[in-house]
Amino acid sequence: MTDGAMVDLKGTLEFTEKFLGWMRGRGAVLIVTHDHPDPDSLAAAMALKHLITIKTGQPTTIAFGGMIGRGENRVMVQKLEIDVVPLDSLDLDRFQVVCMVDSQPGTGNNSFPRERKVDLVIDHHPARESCRELRWVDVRDEYGATATMLYEYLEAQKVSFGTKLATILFYAIKSETQDLGRDWIRADRRAYLQLLPLVNNSILFDIIHPEVPRAYFAHFSHAIRNAMIYDDVLVFNLYQIDTPDMVAELADFLLRVDEVKVVLGMGHYKNSMALSFRTLRNDLNAGEILQSVVAGLGTAGGHGMIAGGQIPDTAGNRETLQQLEQSLTHRLLQELGRYPVPGIPLVTE
Numbered sequence: 640m641t642d643g644a645m646v647d648l649k650g651t652l653e654f655t656e657k658f659l660g661w662m663r664g665r666g667a668v669l670i671v672t673h674d675h676p677d678p679d680s681l682a683a684a685m686a687l688k689h690l691i692t693i694k695t696g697q698p699t700t701i702a703f704g705g706m707i708g709r710g711e712n713r714v715m716v717q718k719l720e721i722d723v724v725p726l727d728s729l730d731l732d733r734f735q736v737v738c739m740v741d742s743q744p745g746t747g748n749n750s751f752p753r754e755r756k757v758d759l760v761i762d763h764h765p766a767r768e769s770c771r772e773l774r775w776v777d778v779r780d781e782y783g784a785t786a787t788m789l790y791e792y793l794e795a796q797k798v799s800f801g802t803k804l805a806t807i808l809f810y811a812i813k814s815e816t817q818d819l820g821r822d823w824i825r826a827d828r829r830a831y832l833q834l835l836p837l838v839n840n841s842i843l844f845d846i847i848h849p850e851v852p853r854a855y856f857a858h859f860s861h862a863i864r865n866a867m868i869y870d871d872v873l874v875f876n877l878y879q880i881d882t883p884d885m886v887a888e889l890a891d892f893l894l895r896v897d898e899v900k901v902v903l904g905m906g907h908y909k910n911s912m913a914l915s916f917r918t919l920r921n922d923l924n925a926g927e928i929l930q931s932v933v934a935g936l937g938t939a940g941g942h943g944m945i946a947g948g949q950i951p952d953t954a955g956n957r958e959t960l961q962q963l964e965q966s967l968t969h970r971l972l973q974e975l976g977r978y979p980v981p982g983i984p985l986v987t988e
Contacts, residue, residue, distance in 0.1 A: 646826045651788075652795040655690070658759055658775045659796075663695045666735035671726065671757075673742035673749045674705035675883050678712060679784050680741035681721055682811035683761065685804060686789035687740060693798050700734070702726040704750025708882025710849035715810065718842045719803045726750050741785040743778075744769040747938030747949055761788060764940050765926060780942050783823040786811035790830040805837035810846055817891075822943035854881070862889045862904070866985035869968070870977050873899045873985065876964045877906035879955060883913035887947065890915035896985065903932075903971055907960055912950040914967075916941065923975075932970045 662668065670687055672680040684701045691699050701723045707713055715721065727750070738759040742749045746767060751757070759775040763782040770776045782788055786808045793800060812831045816823040819831060858877055866875040873893055877886060883906065890904040894917045902917045914937075916929040926941035929948050933939045939948030953963065972978035 646791065646829060648791060648795045651791045654775075654777055655792050655796055659691070659694050661775070662691070662697070662736055662758075664697075666697065667733055668697050668699040668736040668738065669729070669731070669734035670699060670701045670738045670740060671742070671749060671751045672701065672703045672723070672740060673746075674703065676703045676705075676707060676712070676723070676741075677709075677814070677884075677887075678715060678807070678811040679786050679815045681712070681715065681723065682807040683740040683785040683789045684723070685721055685807055686786065686793060686800075687738060687761065689800055689804055690789075690792055690796060690798055694796060697736075700724060700729065702729055706882060709884035709888060710851045710855070711814075711846050712884070714849040715807070715846045718845055719807050721807065731755060740789075743767045743940075744773075746940050747951075748940060748947065761785060763788065764942055767940075781824055783819075783821075783827040784812045784815040784830075786815070787827045787830045790834065791826070802837055802839045803842075805834050806839045806842055809834040809838045810843060822945065855885075858885045858889065859892070862893065863986055866893060867968075867982040868896070868899065868985055869972055869980040869982045871898055871900040872972065872975065872977060872980075873902045874964065874968050874971070874982075875902075875904050875985075876960065877904070878957060878960055880906035880908050880913070883908045886913045887915040890917045893985075894919065901971075901975065903929075903967065905964060905967065907953060907955050910952060910955070912937070912953045912960070912963060914939065914948040914950070916946040916948070918944050920944075928971075928974055931974050932967055 670684045672684050688699045703723055704726045737757050739757050740761050743760050743762055744757050745753055760770055760773055761777045763779055763785045765780045766778040790808050812827055816827055819828055861877055862875045866873055886904045886906045890902045894902045900919045904915045906913050916925050918925055925944055925946035929939040929946040933948050937948055937950035
């Protein structure tokens with residue numbers, strides 16, 4: 640949304656020199672993404688693994704919790720040969736160094752055990768209190784994508800990379816900033832434009848236009864039929880979902896409704912309510928608003944115009960999910976100064 644400050648490659652070089660020097664020779668490295676990782680999380684992890692491999696030669700594993708469910712993300716993992724493993728399949732005791740990208744300890748959006756030590760956090764979301772205890776922290780909440788930060792790591796360290804990693808990084812910035820349409824600064828635009836000539840356009844096309852099952856369109860139908868509009872706020876409930884990514888995808892989609900400036904979406908997945916929040920208003924901080932909405936119920940995080948959250952231990956029966964929707968809607972409208980506003984259906988049948 641803004642040009643922001645100049646890129647500080649000198650500072651990036653100093654930071655990467657220090658943490659790579661500390662890391663060198665310590666043994667196996669684990670890189671943890673957030674659960675149900677999106678392109679930004681996967682790209683940052685792959686770039687960090689490449690940097691460590693080139694600079695220290697240490698064996699490095701990328702792990703995630705949850706699933707990779709969204710069509711674009713599955714195609715990206717397959718076509719670009721992104722090597723990731725489920726976190727619960729690993730013996731965590733065999734890793735001497737733990738890095739976390741696009742997430743932070745204790746946020747509720749990653750499955751890494753809270754009692755275990757994290758050595759390095761690289762993220763573009765606002766720093767949490769848990770980061771104060773860590774040895775190495777690079778949090779730049781003004782950046783639109785963590786992938787931009789990792790691109791600068793590679794650039795500062797003069798580490799070359801091939802077209803597949805370039806495509807991963809480019810698509811992450813493209814996806815996270817909606818083609819530089821939201822939450823971007825000069826650094827994101829610079830990385831986007833420098834990566835563009837290196838991209839494999841055929842693979843990029845396949846990622847952007849994945850084949851999807853028929854059930855995918857059922858979620859769209861469900862969201863549209865359940866969506867309610869309160870002034871310029873739209874709320875939808877998918878109820879039972881087979882992948883939490885669908886909530887974020889439909890939040891982005893329904894933000895296109897005319898006169899709607901704020902969208903809150905939700906869906907029940909494996910005993911938890913997954914939440915996505917989107918806004919077109921520059922005067923709102925999505926992360927702060929969603930944290931207020933779920934206070935005492937769950938956890939949330941984000942920045943600028945996008946946020947996500949989860950409410951754990953939620954019963955999956957329809958009555959409970961309807962009551963939770965009503966409660967969250969009430970909280971959101973109060974937070975935005977819209978309560979009481981009568982809701983009207985997005986569509987009528």
